[in-house]
Amino acid sequence: MLLALLLPAAPTSLTGTTIRINSAALSYVSDVGKAPLQQALKVMVPPFLDQSGDVHLPIRIQILDVHVPHLDLKFIAGFGIHLMATANFTIKVFCIPEALELMMPVALTADARVAQGPIRTPVVSISSCSSNFSPASVLGDNNSTSPELLILVQKHIRAILSNKLCLYISNLVQGLNVHLGTLIGLSPVGPESQIRYSMVGEPIITGEYIALDVNADLFLLGQPITLTLDATPFVLPWPVGTRGTMATMGLSQQLFDCILLLLQKAGALNLDVTGELVTRQFPKPMPIVLKVHLGATPVVTFHTNNATLRLQPFVEVLAASSNSAFQSLFSLEVEVNLSLQLSVSKVKLRGTTSVLGDIRLAVAASNVGFIDVEQVHALVGTLFKKPLLAHLNALLGMGIALPSVVNLNYINPEVFVYEGYVVVSSGLFYQR
Known part of the structure; x- marks a missing residue:
């Protein structure tokens, strides 16, 4: 509850993400949980008071394993x-005269x-639990303990x-719930x-x-941003993705938007x-x-x-003037289509892009008169496309x-692209 108070508030919005934890998970x-369960079951057992003799003796009991x-x-x-x-x-x-080791099987259901x-x-709570004990067996060849005392010790x-x-x-x-509570941690998207x-x-x-329906709250400079979203809920079909995988995650186009x-x-x-x-209007090379x-x-x-x-x-094109300041020459409206390839590394979705087709541009304004669009196109091709892809791929490569x-x-x-959404099918690995 304290963590919820410390986190910045965000407007409720449905950005469309569904996580399915499947039977394979x-x-x-079950495999990774055996060790924590074994550790949790090492309980303390108080001494047993032996009342069979004239002197009532406490018998110490220890769970070895x-x-x-x-x-x-x-x-x-x-x-x-x-x-x-x-x-x-x-x-x-x-016990006296000789210590005794027992093996006691227990069946647990919850x-x-x-x-x-x-x-x-997510919060997990135990609603019902029971234990069923089988008779203990004596380890080794110890036969000095009386059957009556052995029965009483087991009962205790x-x-x-x-x-x-x-x-x-x-x-x-x-303890698991504390771990699940880290789902709401803030993660960087970009600067x-x-x-x-x-x-x-x-x-x-x-x-x-x-299946968990999950919302993404977005923050800029620590403040939540208000989004105008489609009210239509995102529904992840079943089945989808890779059959038999541990986790299937559906990411709607709205999330990417x-x-x-x-x-x-x-x-x-x-x-x-x-x-x-270098153009007809500027015969001398200039920075x-x-x-x-x-926009x-x-x-x-x-x-x-x-x-x-x-x-x-x-795109605004500026040139250095005599006093080393930059003055605006002209500006361009550009449209470029990119192919987007998606991948997942650890807990981040990463992307790489490449240009699809030709870059379309138009002169928006000019302070130097007529602009030859064909020559400007060559400029855009050499100075704009490569740095843009490098910048965009570096940003998307950081991962979301x-x-x-x-x-x-x-x-x-594995990442699958469907009409209007993306599916990530994955195994899970818990790193202690």
């Missing part, structure tokens, strides 16, 4: 996740509800563990701009996946280009500067297996953070 979580050979997770449609696990407890009983938390992140251990195991599982889940993701409603849970608008507002797409100009400013928001378009980006920059939590990366990702 549960198998991965917990091994979880089996952990299985399944989706419960409309609710959350069902957990089934088996754990083998190695227990040392410091149902966990997955919901939207107060700070718009079961009473303690049955009260504590579910509590410790619940504590483990609370002086950030993006923050958060859930916009309760998760949708089926027997195949859990908003990010490009943010970059434009931040001035990240503007650039200055220096060079020399010039091309100031490229994007219009870039337009991204997605068709099946094809992504394009249209830029309409305003995708929804993620700390220490969790996307691996072996």
Whole structure:
């Protein structure tokens, strides 16, 4: 709750992102979750008071090790996740005359509800939990302990563990919730701009996946920007992407439109280009500067297996005067279409561009009379196109953070372009 108060407020808007965690991800979580579960189940067992003799002696009990050979997770449609696990407890009983080691198997089951938390992140809570104990077996060849005492010791251990195991599982889940809370962290988009993701409603849970509808809040200089968005909600079809993958993420065209608008507002797409100009009007080489400013928001378009980006920059051509100041010669309205290739690295969506077709331009204004558009076109081709692509690809190569939590990366990702949206199919890797 404190974190929610510290974060800058943002207007609610639907930028159209859906994350599906599929059944394959549960198998991965089952594998990586065994070690934390084993650690969580190492509970303290108080001494057992032996009342069989004349003197009541406390018998110290220690859990030496917990091994979880089996952990299985399944989706419960409309609710959350069902957990089934088996754990083998190695227990040392410091009785007289000789210490005793026991192996006690336990079967654990629990149902966990997955919901939207107060700070718009996923929250997991244990709704029901039970433990079923099997008879303990004595390790080694110790036969000095009386069967009656062994029965009483097991009864004591079961009473303690049955009260504590579910509590410790619940504590483990609370630690998971802290980790899931990092979804709402701010990530840089470009200079002086950030993006923050958060859930916009309760998760949708089926027997195949859990789906989170996620909104992107955009910030410029620490302040939220207000976006005019299409009210039509983004719906990710099922199935889509790579079959059997751990995570499937749908990114609507509206999300890309908003990010490009943010970059434009931040001035990240503007650039200055220096060079020399040789034309009929300026027979002597002279230093010039091309100031490229994007007055219009870039337009991204997605068709099946094809992504394009249209830029309409305003280019002002300036030349150095005798006092080393720059004076405006003329200005151009330019339109250029780019092919956009998308890829994912760790938790970032990256892009590279290349020019499609010819660059179209028109003279917007001139302070030097008539401008030969054909000669200017050659100028644009040599001084404008290459620096523009280098600048744009450097910016897009930095990557836009995708929804993620700390220490969790996307691996072996595949990017698919569909009509009006992009899908990322990926494995998941948790880095401790």
